[in-house]
Amino acid sequence: MEKVERNLIEPIGEVTFERSHMNLSKGLKKFQLKLENILVRKGFLLLLIGFLLGRALILAKLTPFCLPFFAAVYFIRRDKAPIALIGLVAGAATLSIVQASYTFFTIALFLIVYKLLRNFIKNEMKVLPFFVFFILLIGSAAESFILTSQVSLYDGMMAGVEASLGFILTLIFIQSIPLLTFSKRKQALKTEEIVCLIIMLASVMTGTIGWEIYDLSVEHILSRYLVLIFSFVAGATLGSTVGVVTGLIFSLANISSFYHMSLLAFAGVLGGLLKEGKKIGVSLGLFxxxxxxxxxGEGIGSISITILETIVAIALFLLTPQLFTARVAKFIPGTTEHMAEQQQYMRKMRDVTAQRVEKFSTVFEALSNSFSNIDGKVEELDSERELDYFLSNVTEKTCQTCFKKEQCWTKNFNTTYDQMRDIMLEMDENNGVVSGKLMRDWDKHCTRSKRVIDAMQQELTFFQANQKLKRQVQESRRLVAEQLLGVSEVMGDFAKEIQRERENHHKQEEQILESLQEFGVHIEHVEIYSLDQGNVDIDMTIPYCQGHGECEKLIAPMLSDILGETIVVNSEECATYPNGFCHVTFRSAKAYSVDTGVAHAAKDGGLVSGDSYSMIELGSGKYAIAISDGMGNGERAHYESQETLQLLQKILQSGIEEKVAIKSVNSVLSLRTTDEMFSTLDLAMIDMQNASVKFLKIGSTPSFIKRGGKVNKIQASNLPMGIIQEFDVDVVSEQLKAGDLLIMMSDGVFEGPKHVENFDLWMKRKISELETNKPQEIADLIMEEVIRSRAGSIEDDMTVIVAKIQHNTPKWATIPVVQKQRKRA
Structure with missing residues (x-):
């Protein structure tokens, strides 16, 4: 019983803890939203910033922050400008009534001048800093004149300094205020935006100069806290930048704080270097x-106060919630949080794109089904209806005026209908000829038999034309259905490729970088996109190699040893100047390569041949060899065969499967012309990774594979393309080996030898007797042998393609990398 109670209590306790944690998270989120609503949306953040900037001093005298801040707020958030004005005047009033009056006077003068000249301003962004400059210059000179009744050279110089600072601060505030007032920001911060934000935060902190709590300086605590935050979030670079900028502005405000700049900069560097130790490491760097x-500093007392200020800053830093630092880190490039945010955004965009592509794929599939799903019953009903129309037209011309109409169509309807239908079907099948028996039966039944037969023959011409048109429409529908289905499959595969997220290979990148650098090869940058077997994809940036070929001779062989497979240079962009960088892409080498040779001749030695051939390497790691023979010879046959191969090549390169591609080409050829122009197609698809080959033969002659002294014949029985509209493509698959010779030829070569009864045996014998294994020599020898057998005459177009399969051996041998683990993601 106790065990049961314990088992029940433990899950209940876990659930209670999870619920309390969720409630705490929701509470913190609600508090954060309320705080943002008060500070950002209602403008109290601008009130607080304005108050601190209103009492901020430079060189213990100048106040260049007030007017630039108000001008920037007025330009960006005009509805919050009154709140900013109240904060600025209130902050200046803490210094003196004269300073508050001066601040109000300069802002009022700015508004008056801006209202007067607004209609003449085309670009407010460019003109705004100049407004601030001249108004601060006039206001500072007027203040000196009112207080001393004169404007000395020193007063003029100080007025110029204050106006210049106002000009620069206006540009800075225009960049930084949106970062504080717009809570929903998606883009990462630019470098100039980060610097402007730091300057603004440091300027706001100068408003706390003179504030002390138990002899501890508030500005020192806040400045060190700011350095801790940025060192923890972005590392040593940004941490030291924050320290230098903040310390510089504090030293301008108070010359006695000059050494504080060194402390903040050094703390930023150490904290950033120790950020791997989390908050404790960054805090240790500041300490x-x-x-x-x-x-x-000045003595033991000064050091103790400085240490206490640091301890308070560290305490504030440790109490800062992780939610705040993570949110800041999202907007700073290079941070882990920013990379995660970018990856999440890219993942979302990828999923949305994949979903849309899948929807398009579904639409195309539905369209394909709508074109291909033709009900057989509907077709049968349509055929019966067309037959009824045919017989109705015949009887209208012959039976309407016949005296035996009632006898034939009322009393003997079935007999009359069946006999006329049989006559019509026989005439349709036998080109208008009717059998003698059926003709005798019809003569006995009908008194106007000859007239009916003539009417049927006349009507049959229109019926056959309509049937042919109908078949062409059905074939067009079938072609569209197959094409839409092929596009649907390609888009479905593309959607799957989109959904494959790029893996992070930071560890492998470091291993490769370290291995190559230990070998003495300097690498600037490595980026891995894929480490899948047979699909390695690596980009590298290396210094200018002076054309020595380091990538091909050193780096690719070393990568081959590291990854355990052959890697080659896929593309290379060399630097155009000595101090530049080269960008190289390394990819997996194909396991096999194909070396080809072609012999080609036109009939009677003409210039235009009816044969066409193509050898293309498809992007899917396949190599296609195709021969097409147009019917007949000359330009028309050449056009037909060339068109066949071009259509096939484009469809195959789009990624559509081979059978669908061939059927599509056949449908296009059969629909394109009414002439009896047909083409044969001999296609071999070789897989470059495993050397398997698929033969698709459409009305073509056999092919031969020579392996050593043995010759095998490959053949399939399919009619030429364009003869029939629907046919099944027979696919013959074979497994090739390194050293095999694949020989493909047109009928002009296969059937070319004279006085030969068995072309298969003759061609096998000639191929087996070949002593060379070079593809081009073999193609030339076979062509020469066929032409010699006909006493030098070429009676048909002739084409021979010979392909040799061999292992793909890289030019440079693999270089072993010692003491490195070969890891694959």
Whole structure:
């Protein structure tokens, strides 16, 4: 019983903890939303920033922050400008009533001048800093004149400095205020935006100069806290930048704080270097920097206060929720959070794109089904209806005026109908000829038999034309259905490829980089896209190699040893100047290569042959060899065969399966012309990874495979393309080996030898007697042998293609990398 109670209590406790954790997360999120609503949407953040900038001083005298801040807020968030004005005047009032009056006067002067000249301004963004510059210059000079009744050279110089600072600060605030007031931002921060944000935050912190809590300086605590945040989020580079910029602005505000810039910069560097230790490591970096730089202070008391300020900043940093730092990190390029955010965005875009492609694929599949699903019953009913129309037209011309109409169609309807239908069907099948028996039976039944037969023959011409048109329409529908189905399959495969997320190969990239650098090859950058077997894809950036071929001679062989498969250079972009970089792409080498040779001749030695051939390497790792023989000779046959191969090549390169491609080409050829122009097709698809081959022969002659002294014949029985509209493509599959010779030829070569009864045996014997294994020599010898057998005459177009399968051996041998694990993702 106790065990049962314990088993029940433990899950209940876990559920209770999870619920409390979820409630806490929801509570924090609600609090964050309320805080954002108060600070950002209602404008209290601008009120707070304005208050601190209103009392911020430069060189203990100048206040260049007020007018630039108000001008930027007025330009970006005009509805919140009154709140910013209240904050600025209130902050200036903490310094003196005169300073508050001066701030209000300069802002009022800015508004008046801006209202007067607004109609003449085309680009407010460019003109706004100049407005601020001249108004600050006039206001500062007027203040000096009112207080001292004169404007000295020193006063003019200070007025120029303040106006120049206002000009620069206006540009900075225009960049940085949107980062604070727009809560929903998706883009990463640019470098200039980060710097502007840091300057603005440091400027706001100068408003806390003079504030102390138990002898601890507030501006020191906040500045160190800011360095801790950015060092933890972005590392040493940004951390040191924040330290230098913040310390520089503090030193301008108070010259006694000059050493503080060194402390903040050093703390940013150490904290960023120790960020792998999380918050403790970053805090330790600030503490070490405080101890080292604090020695420049004034005595033991100064060091103790500095250490206490650092401890308070560290405490605030440790109490900062992870939610805040993670949110800041999302907008800074190079951080893990930013990369995760980008990957999430790309994953979402990828999924949306894949879904849309899949929807398109479904639409094309549905369209294909709508074209291909033709009900047999509907076709049968249509045929019966057409037969009824045919007989109705015949009887209208012959039986309407016959005196035996009632006898034939009322009393003997079935007999009359059946006999006329049989006559019509026989005439349709036998080109208008009717058998003697059926003709005698019809003569006995009908008194106007000859007239009816003539009417049937006349009507049959229109009936056959309609039937042919109907068949062409049905064939067109079938062609469209097959094409739509092929497109649907290609788009479905494309959607699956889109959904394959690019894996992160940081570990493998470091291993490859380290291995190559230890060998003495300098690599600037490595990026791995795929490490799948047979589909390796790696990009590298290397220094200028001066044309020595390091990529092909060193890097590719070393990668081959690291990855355990042959890697070759796929593409290379060399630098155009000595100090530049070369960009190289490495891919998996194909296991086999194909070396080809072709012999070609036209009938009677003419220039135009009816044969066409093509050898193309498809992007899917396959090599296609095709021969097409147009019916007859000359330009028309050449056009037919060439058109067949071009259509086939384009369809195959689109990724559509071979059978569908051949059927599509056949349908196009059969629909395109009414002339009896047909083409044969001999297609071999060789897989470059395993050397398997598929033969698709459409009305073509046999092919031969020579392996050593043995010759095998490959043949299939299919009619030429364009003769019939529907046919099944017979596929013959074979497994080739390295050293095999594949010989394909047109009928002009296969049937060319004279006084030969068995062409198969003759061709096998000639191929087996060949002593060379070079494809081009074999093609020339076979062509020469056939022409010699006919005493030098060429009575038909002749084409021979010979392909030799061999292992793909790289030009440079593999270089072993010592003491490195060969890992594959």
């Amino acid at each position: 070490i920097a405080t101890l080292l730089i604090g020695m420049y």
